[in-house]
Amino acid sequence: MKLILRILGALIATLVVLVVVLFMLPGEKVAGLAADQLEAQTGRKLTFQGEVRFTLWPMLGVKSDGVVLSNADWAGPEPMLTAERLSIGISAGDLLRGKVRVTEVSAVLPHLNLSERADGRGNWVLGGESDGAAAAGAGEPQAAALPISIEKLTLTGASLRYQPHKGAPVEMSSVDMVLRWPDPSGTVNVDLTLRPAGAPLQVQAEVGSFAAFLNGAVSSVGASVAADGGSLRFDGRADLTGAATGRVTAKTTDTEAFLTAFGQSGIALPQGLGQAMVIGADATYTTDGRLALRDMALDLDGNRLEGGLDVVLSDVPQFTAQLNGGDLTVPGLTSAATAAAAGESSEVAASGWSKEPIDAAALALANGTAVVSFNSLKAAGLEFGASKLSLTLDRSRGVLKLQPAALFGGQVLGQVVANNRNGFSAGGKLSFNGIRLEKGLGQLAGYDRLNGEALGELEYLASGGSLDALMRSLSGKGWLEVNKGFFTGFDLEKLMRSGRGNGGSTVFDQLSGSYAIERGNLVNQDLLVTLKGIRADGGGRIGLGAQDLDYRFAPTISGLNGAAGLTIPVLITGPWADPKIRPDLKNALQPEIDAVEQEAKDRVIEKLSEELDMEVTPEQDLNQVIRDRIEQEAKDQLLRLLGGD
Template sequence: MRNQIFAQVESTTGYRIRVSGPVDITLFPSLDLVAEDVGIAQPASGSDAEFATAKTLKFGLMLRGLLDGKMRVTDLTLLDPVIAVPKTQAKAAPAAQPGAVPGAADNAPVGGGDATSVADKLKNLTLDKLVIENGTVILPPSGDTPGKRIERLNLEAALPAYDQPLSFDVAAVVDGKAMQANGSISNFGQFLEGAPARVALTVDAPDTLDAKASMSGTATYQNDILTLSQFSAKSGDKTLSGTAVYQDGTATLSPFTATAGRDTFAGKAIYKDNIVTVSPLRANVRGTLLSGSVRANLANKVPYVEAALAAKTLDVNALTGTAKSKPSSGAGGGGGGNGKSGGAASSAWSNAKIDFSPLKLLNGKFSISAEQLIYDQIKISPVTVQAVLNGGKLNATLSKFNLYNGTGNATIVVDASGKTPAQRVQLTLAKFDARPLLMDAAGFERLEGRGTVSLDLNAYGASQRAIVSALGGKANLEFTDGAIRGVNIAQMMRNLGTGIVEGWQGGEREKTDFASLGASFTVAKGNATTKDLHLIGPLVRMSGTGTVNLPAKHLNFRVDPQLVASLEGQGGKKDLSGLGVPVMIVGPWAKPKIYPDIKGILENPAAAYERFKAFGDGVAKLPGLEKIDKTGALKNVIKDGKVDKDALMDGIGGLLGGSQPQAAPAPAPQATVEPDAAPKAKRTKKSKTAKKKSKKDLQKDAAEEAAKQLLDSFLGN
């Protein structure tokens, strides 16, 4: 009886059943069969290899109705089955043979893909319950990649009648992730004949989806092609709608529209052999419009993605959800007249952990181009970013980009493969407009001119403070044909003796023009040190050394500004002797204290005096002095080819925006009381002689007296 039953199953379905264990058969009131150690093969496929095995097979069949050709299966249960799904093969439709009888293909094996024959058999079949317990399903391989495994599969399905819905409820673990699903297909038998049917599906996959997903639509199955049209799916705030087609192992989604929150995506997607290709792709991500293509290989645990995207404006702030820093309200990094520091300069570095883990979620190559890129307050246009991501290491390059009328190249490396993330930035930027860039980057508006910058910096850490504290490398900065706004260095030198200066000296209209301003820095553990800070401008030279403590945002500089007897700007010499006072710049960079290094002057006052004399001799040789002396303050300095020291003293004061204090007159000798008449004449004569003598003495000692007055003024008397 067992052999007859299995032979009938093979004849009806095309599947051969092997039973190696015991078989229990009950005939009344229904036919019930329990078999141990069962295997199933499909001889029609050309192989006797079993594609399914089970520890136990249970089969129940109502005897009533069998004589009428009606088969009611009350129970079909597989315990601990292992099912290897055979790979589907595309087959051409066979040509019709002359004299062929319609319906002759009804006896073709079900596995042959003839849905009509299956539908015909279902007309006389009902299935009360199909159960799989603790099953394993192995999907077809893709190339050299083994097929995915579905484990701990528990399935329960039912088909009450041919024109009734097929319903199912399934739970399984896919790639180590648990999921549950239930759904239905209306009028299932007619669906197999090619009629459209409504389908519904609900999926709960907490390891993959943020919320339960539901899908509904209309499906048709004809000529081995499954089409799902006008479907819509939803999971939380994410939606997907469109038309999907599955044929010969390839799923095509075209057109489709997807949303994730307020972000939208549209285009065409194809899935085959674990590879998803989306081309073309159109997206609106947080207000940024993107277009291009994406290709993802999902065969491995870490997907490999290749993407080429373009945008008109690429707003990194919007894409990352990072708020723009507030630029300074006019004070910039230098404090300003209101004594308030700029926003970017005054805030402390954050200790908040930066999440670099997304770099480990993907591998691949990325190309992004934009007419304009916005990062924080900085604007770059145009820009092309080429990036490679592998094993948590990101290598990105920006080639030949334009930035504030300058051109540059940059390389950014972030290595998150180890325990502590490491970073490196290499940047060259030439001939950019300094003031708008510094305003947008740091809220600093005190510097104008054309800038050239080169950076090669490295760091490690997972927060702003950690990265800045570990910063090392080199940096070079050079600015030409510009000015320092809000400060007049020459005037500041004249007034240095008034005491410690809080913040930058001068008002908004003050300027120190320069032909060149720059420095090179060596950076170690967040401290940037320079020994060649320099400024060259008309009548002003400056050199200096110092350190910028980046973690503390603190300055410690000693600079030596000098008034020099030269109108040369661009190309001017750095080693001209001049009249100067060393200046200390110390404190937080948002509001440093600037004060004269009096100690340094007093250590060698003779040198200061000699520099003054050289300065006076140099002024006599200046050509075109009227170019800078618009006030006429120096017009009387040179007389008969010689320098009038008194006029020079007053002229320098006028040139720098004020008059120098005059020497206090010598106190008159104490008078004696004498009669009014005689003594009066005597005093008058004596007075004339003294006046004559004083004039002669002043002419003789003019240089020394003028030097004393000027030094007294500089040193605050």
């Protein structure tokens, strides 16, 4: 009991002495001592513009309104820190020994003016280094011990302006931060709340050997970022310049909301491209803005890919990517063409191609090349098999290379281009083989009446601000060959022969033809279709823009013993959705009529030659021949009458 009383008495006596000393020592003097020590050890001048008051609770120390901390010599005249109110906590034990040790700094409504010089050193690095010494030691880590430590730093309602050595400044407001650094040679823990776009962005970080980190050494760093819609984690090593290497993981349940919290609003990804995603990668970032991701694994709405990515961060990022995937599905990626073709919108299908403006602004978001390989892909109404695709973006121009692509049951090799540099245009040059026409024409143009496996080439170019404008401006050329197939909607064999035919379809053995496209109209004059004993020649116009047809088939059934066959032309006219298919009987009978007329004319010429006792050719006018003969006969008779020979 005596021992306890003695200890308690000693503690009370100590507290009494401490209180007496604190009340006897003016606040301005304590503040002055702290400011002098800070300036001596860091080279920064701390100015108190308001009254400095002593505080006992909740923190032992001083408090002042209107506080200014000067900037580094090389960072310009603007102060690095200003605050509406600043509270400084002081170690009581050190104070009794005549020393001032800052244990806590709390700032209300501070403004931080941060900048970075060419060697990567920031003005927030506190030290007595002069400009000359800085130049001499530029780019080299500073091994000296940190001149001052703060066990806890609290910023409330802070704003900041950060000016990197290169690039535009970054400004933020409504920033809250709590930094805990209990051991000057140990780890610092930071809780930070940012609001780049209004919604809070929570950052929790820990930096090992923080004193060495502030002096330029590489230290272990762990950081978590959480916001509406997702979170991000980094574990690795970094230095004060921002160079870092480690493992990055991220998970989002709403990617658009998560990006909005970072100030990147309006980025709405289609389903299948990362509305929800999981990412993991080994990351390396260098101070010149280069980010390399290796051993990368992606899960984009269930679509899994792996590979690597290199990015150069700038106003327009540069990228290079190599990704491999399995079976991918992007149901959120559709086009007006495929929607109309598949009949997903009866209104669009009835009125033709969509006239909605095409937004191609995404072509300007970045420059670079991405190569993607996959086992299968369903997107925009198209179904790819195992394929390799290469996408290159260069100043609002995108080129998609198919190297090759398994599409429509066959293979397509070539490239398609989308250009938004001076208005939107699209073009391409493709070769294909094994393509199922009913799939290709059905998914791309909404026409599925032609069935067969095709080989050919296509070159095209179009421009305009909507799909309708593109299709009506379309130009190009190509050729097509199909072995065995059929047309649906009319039965050519039944038309040419008696019998049941093929149940409303025309089955052919071969189809070939070439075509030219101009102003949205495909014109073909050398279509050849062969089927059982029938040859069909065709020519006409297919309105790709207007979605209509004006085409004429001329099928000919083979005659017996080499005789001329019967030809019955077939006209196909009207809209794609409801074409009219009918025989052209007038033109079908005309050859027979012409043949009868020619035979009669030949007989008349033969008889007239006999009667006139002279040769009459088909080229001569029969009326003129008869008239000339009558005149000659009359002349001869008149001469005899007058006594001539």
